[in-house]
Amino acid sequence: MTVSLEAMRAQLNAAVAGALPGIPAANELCLASVGLFGVDGAAVSMVFDGTSRGTFGSSSETSRRLDEYQFTFGEGPCLDAVATRAPVMVSDLDSPHEWRWPAFTGAALDEGVRGVFAMPIMITSVCVGALDLFRDTPGPLEGDQLAGAAMAAHLASLTLLDLITGDAPGDPRHTDPDAPSGTEDAWDHLADMDRIEVYQATGMLISQLDVGPAEALARLRAHAIATNQTASQVAVAILERRLVLERDHDGTGRGHQ
Amino acid sequence: MCRPDPAASPSALASAFRIVGAGGNPTVDATPSNPLTPGPQEPLDLAAAYAELQNLILDGPDVTGFLQQLATLASAIVPGTHCGITLRRNGQVATVVSSDAVAMRMDEVQYIRGRGPCLAASHEGTRIEVPDMETETRWGDYAGHAVANDIRSVVSLPLTLDGKTPGALNLFATTPHAFTDHDIARAEAFTAQAATALTILLRHVSHTALDDELREALTTRAVIDQALGILMVTRKIGAHEAFEILRHISQTTNRKVSTIAAELIQSLTGHPPEPPRPLTQRS
Numbered sequence: 001m002t003v004s005l006e007a008m009r010a011q012l013n014a015a016v017a018g019a020l021p022g023i024p025a026a027n028e029l030c031l032a033s034v035g036l037f038g039v040d041g042a043a044v045s046m047v048f049d050g051t052s053r054g055t056f057g058s059s060s061e062t063s064r065r066l067d068e069y070q071f072t073f074g075e076g077p078c079l080d081a082v083a084t085r086a087p088v089m090v091s092d093l094d095s096p097h098e099w100r101w102p103a104f105t106g107a108a109l110d111e112g113v114r115g116v117f118a119m120p121i122m123i124t125s126v127c128v129g130a131l132d133l134f135r136d137t138p139g140p141l142e143g144d145q146l147a148g149a150a151m152a153a154h155l156a157s158l159t160l161l162d163l164i165t166g167d168a169p170g171d172p173r174h175t176d177p178d179a180p181s182g183t184e185d186a187w188d189h190l191a192d193m194d195r196i197e198v199y200q201a202t203g204m205l206i207s208q209l210d211v212g213p214a215e216a217l218a219r220l221r222a223h224a225i226a227t228n229q230t231a232s233q234v235a236v237a238i239l240e241r242r243l244v245l246e247r248d249h250d251g252t253g254r255g256h257q
Numbered sequence: 258m259c260r261p262d263p264a265a266s267p268s269a270l271a272s273a274f275r276i277v278g279a280g281g282n283p284t285v286d287a288t289p290s291n292p293l294t295p296g297p298q299e300p301l302d303l304a305a306a307y308a309e310l311q312n313l314i315l316d317g318p319d320v321t322g323f324l325q326q327l328a329t330l331a332s333a334i335v336p337g338t339h340c341g342i343t344l345r346r347n348g349q350v351a352t353v354v355s356s357d358a359v360a361m362r363m364d365e366v367q368y369i370r371g372r373g374p375c376l377a378a379s380h381e382g383t384r385i386e387v388p389d390m391e392t393e394t395r396w397g398d399y400a401g402h403a404v405a406n407d408i409r410s411v412v413s414l415p416l417t418l419d420g421k422t423p424g425a426l427n428l429f430a431t432t433p434h435a436f437t438d439h440d441i442a443r444a445e446a447f448t449a450q451a452a453t454a455l456t457i458l459l460r461h462v463s464h465t466a467l468d469d470e471l472r473e474a475l476t477t478r479a480v481i482d483q484a485l486g487i488l489m490v491t492r493k494i495g496a497h498e499a500f501e502i503l504r505h506i507s508q509t510t511n512r513k514v515s516t517i518a519a520e521l522i523q524s525l526t527g528h529p530p531e532p533p534r535p536l537t538q539r540s
Contacts, residue, residue: 200489205486
């Protein structure tokens, strides 16, 4: 593996930007992760407010099944990564010292998996899921592979934002195949949300819409995409009280000026 | 997954907010409760500031805490000023810490407009001075917004680490010509020391961990800003007043602003927002 971090960054971006938002983008991100980090499978799990949870993207059926074991058994590295908001690195599931997840470990070993690496996925200030990497051989992730996996988990937050918003009718990408994906540069897209005004507006939405931080940001972003603005522009409109997003049940956060 | 802090029960927090909000217009306790923030007329001795910097390094590689203390120290170097520290990360500029709401508000204006002295100092690696905002013509309408926010003079000093410029230390004042040559010399000397201290600190953390630390610093900012937004809605106030509320509670309860902010969010959403832990590979 001699892929530079910059090359990883570009390839991960291309995977997410080239796919339809949501699950397809998560699947592509998993496939890219398999190619870049020397692992045999990848999956994106979502653990959001305890209500919507499960495996959303994966590189293969096996990876999906492995990831789902954690929800079946109620234990596993992904759930621990979310609970502790820290990466969980298992270089060998078959080690006699590995006793954390008896049911999951047995099932994973039956599938031929030895190494599992789970990276938490953060949206604003909350952990909403994990990127799980599975490998058939034991051993740790190498330095740059670990850094790359952290980048992939960061990008995965974009795909989970789409899922939190749901199949939003306000999002033209779901109805118009020619609509811009909104993620030509996924990194720029993330940077646009990593701003003071966006966080303050998110706080206003937490109060106005009675939702959590992740959903508030998802609403803000959905409105930005639907109205072809940046997250920053929408945030400023909310802060200046020119825009009020309505409390509704379809997750679109439709606004009126 | 959620481990609520027993001291942070929603009811305790709610009562804290009621007390503060009783008059509708909270006033910040002007009495210095912290040796790092001396009275308004009394500049902090540089030797004392350097000693404090060393203590901060010895406290361990907590980059966020270090930067926050750095901003507080710097605002005490020139009395009556407000300090914000800007850092570049992944090409994106973000203010990681502010000494108070005034500095925070100025940074906001700058990022929304996309230009201003702090961004210029950070990008060009040179000192930027604005003696009087009333006559300032660089950066378009930035000066007008600064005046509207009661900022009249600014000094932005690049924070140079290992020959690169990852950011700037910015001092804001509410009067024109607030910074004498002597003040600027002191601020520059302090910034140079601070850059050295920061460099030493950063050598203790790997690149991955550094990115994590900066991310944590930004996540902390996210928590504070979200709390400001909540207060802006529930109390129908602006960001400035909202920050003063958080700051007042922080001072009277001797806890971090970010902790108060996290409790406020938890009391509303039932979930504690917490920054991600540092990235460390374990077996």
